[in-house]
Amino acid sequence: MSASGETAVAIAAVVRSGRRSAVDVIDEHLARIEAHEGSVHAFNLVTAAEARAQAAEVDRRIAAGDDVGPLAGVPVAVKDNLCTNGVATTCSSKILEGWIPPYDATVVQRLAAAGAITVGKTNLDEFAMGSSTENSAFGPTRNPIDLSRVPGGSSGGSAAAVAADFAPISLGSDTGGSIRQPAAFCGVVGVKPTYGLVSRYGLIAFASSLDQVGPFADTVEDAALLLEVIAGHDPADATSIPQPSPSLVEHLDDGVNGLRVGLVTELIGDGIHPDVAARVREAAEALAAAGATVEEVSVPAVAYGLSAYYLIAPAEASSNLARFDGVRYGLRVDAPTTNEMMVATRTAGFGPEVKRRIMLGTYALSAGYYDAFYGQAQKVRTLIARDFAAAYDRFDVLLSPTTPTTAFGLGAIADPLTMYLNDICTIPTNLAGDCAVSVPFGTDRDDLPVGVQILAPSLGEVTMFRAARVVEAAAPARSSAATDGRFHA
Amino acid sequence: MPAHISRDDVAHVAKLARLSVDDAELDTFTAQLGAILEHAEDVEALDLADVPPTSHPFDLVNVLRPDEPGATLTSDAALAGAPQAEDGRFRVPTILGEAP
Numbered sequence: 001m002s003a004s005g006e007t008a009v010a011i012a013a014v015v016r017s018g019r020r021s022a023v024d025v026i027d028e029h030l031a032r033i034e035a036h037e038g039s040v041h042a043f044n045l046v047t048a049a050e051a052r053a054q055a056a057e058v059d060r061r062i063a064a065g066d067d068v069g070p071l072a073g074v075p076v077a078v079k080d081n082l083c084t085n086g087v088a089t090t091c092s093s094k095i096l097e098g099w100i101p102p103y104d105a106t107v108v109q110r111l112a113a114a115g116a117i118t119v120g121k122t123n124l125d126e127f128a129m130g131s132s133t134e135n136s137a138f139g140p141t142r143n144p145i146d147l148s149r150v151p152g153g154s155s156g157g158s159a160a161a162v163a164a165d166f167a168p169i170s171l172g173s174d175t176g177g178s179i180r181q182p183a184a185f186c187g188v189v190g191v192k193p194t195y196g197l198v199s200r201y202g203l204i205a206f207a208s209s210l211d212q213v214g215p216f217a218d219t220v221e222d223a224a225l226l227l228e229v230i231a232g233h234d235p236a237d238a239t240s241i242p243q244p245s246p247s248l249v250e251h252l253d254d255g256v257n258g259l260r261v262g263l264v265t266e267l268i269g270d271g272i273h274p275d276v277a278a279r280v281r282e283a284a285e286a287l288a289a290a291g292a293t294v295e296e297v298s299v300p301a302v303a304y305g306l307s308a309y310y311l312i313a314p315a316e317a318s319s320n321l322a323r324f325d326g327v328r329y330g331l332r333v334d335a336p337t338t339n340e341m342m343v344a345t346r347t348a349g350f351g352p353e354v355k356r357r358i359m360l361g362t363y364a365l366s367a368g369y370y371d372a373f374y375g376q377a378q379k380v381r382t383l384i385a386r387d388f389a390a391a392y393d394r395f396d397v398l399l400s401p402t403t404p405t406t407a408f409g410l411g412a413i414a415d416p417l418t419m420y421l422n423d424i425c426t427i428p429t430n431l432a433g434d435c436a437v438s439v440p441f442g443t444d445r446d447d448l449p450v451g452v453q454i455l456a457p458s459l460g461e462v463t464m465f466r467a468a469r470v471v472e473a474a475a476p477a478r479s480s481a482a483t484d485g486r487f488h489a
Numbered sequence: 490m491p492a493h494i495s496r497d498d499v500a501h502v503a504k505l506a507r508l509s510v511d512d513a514e515l516d517t518f519t520a521q522l523g524a525i526l527e528h529a530e531d532v533e534a535l536d537l538a539d540v541p542p543t544s545h546p547f548d549l550v551n552v553l554r555p556d557e558p559g560a561t562l563t564s565d566a567a568l569a570g571a572p573q574a575e576d577g578r579f580r581v582p583t584i585l586g587e588a589p
Contacts, residue, residue: 099570100569100570101570102562102566102567102569102570103562195546195547196546196547209544209545209546235552235554238549238552239545239549303531304531304532304535306528307528307529307530307531307532308532310525310528310529311529311532318506322506322507325507326572327571327572327579327581328570328571328579329570329571329572330570330572331572332572332573334582335582336582336583337582337583337584337585338581338582338583338584339507339584340582341581341582342507343507343508343509344509346506346507346508347508347509347510350508355506355508355510355518356518356521356522358506358508359499359502359503359506359508359518359522360522360525360526362502362505362506363494363498363502363522363526366501366502366505372533373526373529373533375542376532376533376535376537377529377532378542378543378544379535379537379540379541379542379543380532380535380537381542381543381544382540382541382542382543383537383540385543385546415521415524416521416524416525417521417524417525417528420525432546433545433546433547458546458547
C-alpha cells in the first residue's frame with residue numbers, strides 16, 4: 001500500500017474523480033521519502049520539484065476535463081538504468097556519474113502518458129550486475145523490512161521504494177532475476193515479462209538477449225495495471241513483439257479452476273531453505289484448493305541454467321559495456337593517447353563486479369575458448385527452452401521458489417559465485433525468454449518475506465496473473481510485529 | 490584439478506577489455522574467475538553435438554521503417570554529454586599511440 005494505505009488503482013481513482021489532488025498525493029509520498037530515505041537509501045536521486053510540477057499539471061488537466069490516464073497522479077519510482085530526459089541517469093556507476101540523457105526511455109514516456117509521476121531514480125547494483133544492491137558505486141540500499149539486511153538486487157532500490165511506501169509502484173529490469181529476487185526479499189510483487197513484450201529502448205543494456213523491463217507493486221492488480229501501461233509494440237526497439245499491450249487486469253479474477261500447475265522438482269529440493277520450500281508447497285495447496293490441479297514436474301535442464309547464464313550474460317555485457325570508453329558520455333580520465341585514456345577511464349569508472357563480468361565475458365568469447373564456453377552455453381539455452389516447452393505441453397503454469405533463501409545480511413556474502421547462486425530459480429526464465437512473477441507468500445522463521453514464483457510460457461501473462469491473484473489472496477498476512485518493525489531494525 | 494584460467498589469461502583479457510589490473514587484483518580475479526569457470530564445468534562436460542545454439546529468445550528478423558526523414562537528436566544534444574567536443578564532433582586525445 002502507499003503511505004495512505006492506498007494502491008495505485010485506488011490513488012488513480014480518487015485523483016481522476018477530482019476527490020483528491022495529485023499534488024496532495026505527491027506531497028504525502030515525498031514527506032515519507034524525506035522521513036525514511038536516510039535509513040533506506042532507495043534512491044540515487046529524488047526528483048521532488050519535477051514531481052510537484054507534474055502533479056500540478058495533472059490537477060490542471062483534470063480540472064479542465066481531460067482524461068489523464070489510468071495512472072493519474074500515481075507516484076512511481078524508476079530504476080536508474082532507464083534513461084530520463086534531462087534527469088541524471090547513472091546505472092549506479094562512476095562511469096556515468098553526472099550524465100544527463102537527451103531522451104526518455106519508451107517506458108518512461110508511457111508512464112508519463114498514463115498520468116504517473118516519477119518521484120526519483122532508484123539505486124541498483126552497478127549496471128544491474130548483482131543480487132544485493134551492494135555493488136552500487138553510491139552505497140547500498142537497505143531492506144525496509146529489516147534494515148540490517150539487503151533488499152536483493154539488482155533492482156533493490158525499486159523493490160525497497162515500494163516496500164517502504166515511497167511509491168505504490170516502480171520499474172526495474174530483470175536479466176537473471178533482478179526484479180523477482182528483490183521483490184521476494186522485500187515482500188512485494190515483481191514481474192519479469194515475456195522477452196519483447198516491453199520496449200528496451202532507453203534501458204541501458206547489460207545483456208541484450210535477456211534484459212526486460214518490468215513492474216514492482218504491493219498488489220498483483222497494480223503490477224498488472226503497470227505492465228499494461230508499459231507493454232506493447234515499440235518501433236524504436238527491433239526486438240519488440242509487434243502486438244498491442246495485452247488486457248491483464250480484465251482477467252485477474254478469472255480464477256484457476258481446471259488450471260494445470262506444475263511444481264518444478266529441480267527447484268524445490270537441495271539448496272532451497274526448508275521454510276521457503278514449505279511456503280511454496282502451501283501456495284501449491286492454495287491453488288489446488290481453488291480448483292487447479294497440481295503435480296510435480298521435472299525440468300531437467302534448469303540445473304544448468306546458472307552455468308549457462310554466467311557465460312552468456314557476461315559475454316553480452318563485455319560487448320555492450322565497450323561503449324563506455326570516455327569518448328561520447330560520462331567519465332573521462334585524461335591520458336596522452338586515446339588508448340591510454342580509455343584504459344584509465346574504464347579502470348577508474350567501473351567497480352569490481354563489472355570488471356569481473358567484463359573479463360569473464362571477454363574470456364568466454366575469446367579465441368580458443370568460444371566453443372567450449374559461449375558456444376556450449378548457447379546450446380544449453382536450447383535445452384532449457386525445449387524442457388520448458390515440454391513442461392508447458394502438460395501444464396499451464398509452473399511453480400517454484402523465487403529465491404533459495406530469504407533476505408541475507410549486508411556484507412554477509414563476499415564470494416561472487418555464492419552470490420550468483422541467489423539466481424538459480426529465476427535465471428532459466430530469462431534464458432527461455434518466458435515470463436514469471438514473484439508473489440509474497442508468508443514468512444520464514446525470522447519473519448522475513450518469502451516469494452513464490454509463478455512461471456508461464458512466452459506471452460502467458462494473462463494466465464500467470466490469474467494464478468498470482470489466487471496465491472496473493474491465500475497468502476498469510478505478515479505479523480504486525482514484523483510490519484511495525486519497519487525502519488527500526 | 491587444473492586451473493581453469495591462468496594469471497596470464499586474466500592479464501590478457503584485461504588488456505583486451507581495456508582494463509588495467511594491478512598484481513593484487515590479478516590474484517583476486519584469477520581465483521574468482523577460476524571458481525566461476527569451475528562451476529561451468531557441468532555445462533562444458535555435456536555432449537551437445539546435435540543441439541543447435543540459441544542466441545536469442547525468438548528468431549530475429551530485420552525490422553525496417555519507411556525511408557523518410559524524421560525527428561532526430563540535434564548535434565548539440567548528442568554532444569552535450571561528451572567529455573570533450575569540438576566543431577560538432579567528439580574530441581579525443583592522440584590516436585595511433587603517437588605522443589603529443
